[in-house]
Amino acid sequence: MKEAQDILHGALLKWRLLKSAEPLLVALALGGSAYLLFSSFWVAVMVFLISLLVGLWFVRPWKFTMAQICFQVDETIPPMEHSTGLILENENQLPLLSKIQRARASESLKNHQSDIRIEHALVPTAGVSLFVVLLAWLIHASGVFQLDRTTENIPEADVVTFQALDTTNLEILPPKISRQEIRISYPKYTQKPDAYTTQMNLRVLEGSHISWNIAFDQSVNGVQLQMGADSLQMDGTKDSFSKSLVADYANFYAIKFEDSLGNSYVSDLFALETYKDEPPIIEMEGLSQFSSFDFEDPQKLTFTTQLKDDFGLADVAIIATVSKGSGESVKFREERLGFDTELSPGTKRQDFSKTLNLRELKMEPGDELYFYVEAIDNKQPRPNISRTETYFSVIKDTVTNQFAVEGTLGADLMPDYFRSQRQLIIDTEKLIAETPVIETKEFNFRSNELGFDQKALRIKYGEFMGDESEGGPVVVTEVEAAAEDPLAEYTHDHDGSNEHNLVADEHEDHHHEEDGNVGEAENPLEAYVHNHEDPEASTLFAQSLKSKLKQAMAEMWDAELYLRLFQPEKSLPYQYKALKLIQDIKNSARIYVHRIGFDPPPIKEDKRLTGDLKEIGNYSKKETLEKEDDYENMRRAVARLEILLDADLKITKADRDLFHQAGNELARKAIEEPGKYLETLQTVKWLSESENIDSQQIKNALQGLYRALPKKQLLPNSSGRYQNELNHLFIESLNVE
Known part of the structure; x- marks a missing residue:
């Protein structure tokens, strides 16, 4: 229920x-x-x-x-x-x-x-x-409703005024705009709604679609939208007209039409400014330009990234490149990594975090990582792409053998034994790991073998540093020789009496004088010779490197001792210390680079210092360089306007062509600073199209062109006249007026 x-x-x-x-x-x-x-x-x-x-x-x-x-x-x-x-x-x-x-x-x-x-x-x-x-939606697409809803009074600041080009009849009432509307459709990727305005001066996003819809209080013919040097015919009949275009660059425009009687009218100039879609802004936090890790470190990079864009983000990624090897065998692997934070498509601002684990990138000692952050916005059809500077990270390598030489010598003094200590460490660690699964006899044998290898390496370094013998002669008695060696099963046959085979006995034939003859007279060349019998003076290293090498040999002594005592775990710390000292010695050496440059031809000795200049000639070249004047038509227009102002002449067709070209030159500057030159450009355009002008218009055009023309640089002269600033300003104002 x-x-x-x-x-x-x-x-x-x-x-x-x-x-x-x-x-x-x-x-x-x-x-x-x-x-x-x-x-x-x-x-x-x-x-x-x-x-x-x-x-x-x-x-x-x-x-x-x-x-x-x-x-x-x-x-x-x-x-x-x-x-x-x-x-x-x-x-x-x-x-x-x-x-x-x-x-x-x-x-x-x-x-x-x-x-x-x-x-x-x-x-x-x-x-x-x-x-x-x-x-x-149909009413919205047709634009009829938007035009009808602008029947209210147009703001006074947005009212478009027209001037007649070829008539002086004051009884004719020129047509006026009764309704005006400009629709700005931003690109779809901006997700901005359409904007409507009655203001004719526009500033829109590059790529926006602009539609002009105007209606007159009288019937007119042939309405044109003069966009720069182009005249675009507006669509419509009688009193309602429209025109659409895409704003790809900044420009100026005016509206020109004819009334029912055939009289032409033109409006003031209006500015069409465009601004670009800015690329994304990337801010990195918590990350240094270069970082390095030891092999035992966690090898993780943690950082945050803040992204900002004016219309929304489309994608963000970390472009990482891992390099392996060196020299001609270097290999690169590029990966595109994402952030731990997921991107919200279309967002204008978002924070991202990332932890880069170098182990997950399969990096090994000596490998290097280069990466940067790349952001892409949602601009269409070609998005803006921004990227950060490149960041570096490396895992320190303790194995790689590199050639290095002394800064003053052109020879390689580093021996091939510098990487043997690392191999000893690897073998010792392997022995410790296999201790539970091998027999005691085999363990002792391998430990003693490693001790012998450690001794051999120490003797090699000793010879390289200048030690010419391991010690004094060893006297072995018959009793000791007959005694059983408890370590005989674990040693090589040459580990003892044949120890000299490790290093060639190069210094056996030194001759010594009797004690009574030594020191009787001081050798005057003692301070200038290199005595190989003195171990302190026979090394090829500098004093600082020699002390490090001695310290490394001392660590090898202790490492060998514990290996001989079958205690490899106690030997490892000393081996690591010896390896670190050896690496310091290797890295402290400088690389010698042969100078590469210009080798001048050999000097002929028979010509040297003779002062003979017969075959030496002077080079001379004469050339006249003329700099192209970017404002030639503007200067010619100024000169012509001054004549017209003084002589009270009428403007001819040639004058109108000159003013039209001068207006094109001025438009290039007006696009960059429309507020400064727009009024002057309007006056010059009026002069290029109208037959009815007055002296005030000519004066306004002259003043504006004077301000727009760049000042000429004064050439140096020998005049010593005193330049008074007040007089200079007075003369300049006279020239303007």
Whole structure:
């Protein structure tokens, strides 16, 4: 019985939702239509809320009751036998027959719950709403409604004024613009709504679509939009005209037309400025330009990146390049990595974080990582791309053998044994790791072998530093020789008496004088010779490197001791210290680079210092360079305007052509600074098209052209006249006037 009651409650809730959806669809349609027609978000929101409240009040879905839903069930499901209401009654208050009927109705409702039909008008409402939205979109696309809604008075600052070009009849009333509107459709990727304005001076995003819609109070013919040097015919007839174009660059424009009598009129010049879509801005935090890691370090780089863009981001990535090897065998692998933070497409500002794990990039000691952050905005068709500077990271290498020589010598003094200590460390660590799985005899044997190798390496370094012998002669008695060597099973046959085979015995044949003859007279060349018998003087290293090498040999002594005692784990620290000292010695050596440059030809000795200049001639060249004048027509226009002002002459067709060319030169400067030169450009354009001018217009054109022309540089002269600043300003003002 409880299940049947839940079915009825669910049907009531569904009925209320369906009835509430009807006014919601109507409100959405009206709100969207208002946005298309008025291009105002707040107007659309207001229309939506008002429509929704009115619709809900009209439908009143909260008024529906369980009795009404029971009636709907009885009407749509015949097996219920009009007994649905019994399901909601209290069973204890019903007679026996009603209880039986209540049970039958509950079972029937469970079996036919999918047959419940609720009365609503959702489908017709959706169709009407869709029709309203399509109608609003058609009106919006045609632009008729937007033009009609500008019938109110145009702001005084935006009123377009026209001047007649070829008539002086004051009785003629020139046509005026009664309605004007400019629609700016920004590129779709900006997600900006269309903007409408009555102001003719425009500043828009590069690539925006601009539509001019104007209407006159009289019938006119041949309306043209003069865009720079081009004249674009506007579409329309009688009194309503329109024109659309894409703003790809900055320019100037004016409106020109003819009235019904054939008189020509032109408006003032208006500026069309464009600005570019800026590339994304990337700010890195928590990351240094160069970083290095030891092999035992975690090898992780953690940093944050802040991205900003004026119209939204499309993609961001880390471009990483891993280099392996060196010299001609170097290899590069490039990867495109993402941030730990996911990009929200279209967002204008977002922070990203990243932890670069060099181990995950499969980097090994000696490998280098170069990476930078690249951001792409959503500009179409060619997006803007920004990238940061390159950051470097390297894992320190303790194995690589590099050639290095002393700064004053052109020879390589570094031996090949510098990488043997690292191999000893690897073998010792391997021995320690295999200790649980090998026998004691094999362990002792391998440990003693490593001790011998450590000794051999120490003797090699000792010879390289200048030690010419390991020690004094060793006297072995017969008893000691007969004694059994407890380490005989673990040593090489040459580990002892044949120890001299490690290093060639190069210094056996030194001759020593008797003690009575040594020191009798001091050798006068003692301070100037290199005595190989003195170990302190025989090394090829400088004093600082010699002390490090001695310290490394001392560490090798201790490392060998513990290896001989079968304690390799205690030998490892000393081996690492020796390796570090050896690396310091290697890195402290400088590389000698042979000088490469210009090798002059050999001097002929028979000509040297003779002072003979017969075959020596002087080179001379004369050339006249003329700098092209970028403002030649402007200067010619100034000269012609001065003549016209003094002689009170009429402007000829040649003058108008000259002023037109001067206006083109001035337009290049006016595009960069429209507020400074726009008025002058308007006056010059008026002079190039009109036959009726007055002296005031000529004066205005002269003043503007004087300001626009660059000042000529004064050439040096020998005049000693005193230049008074006040006189200079006075003369300059006279020239302007």
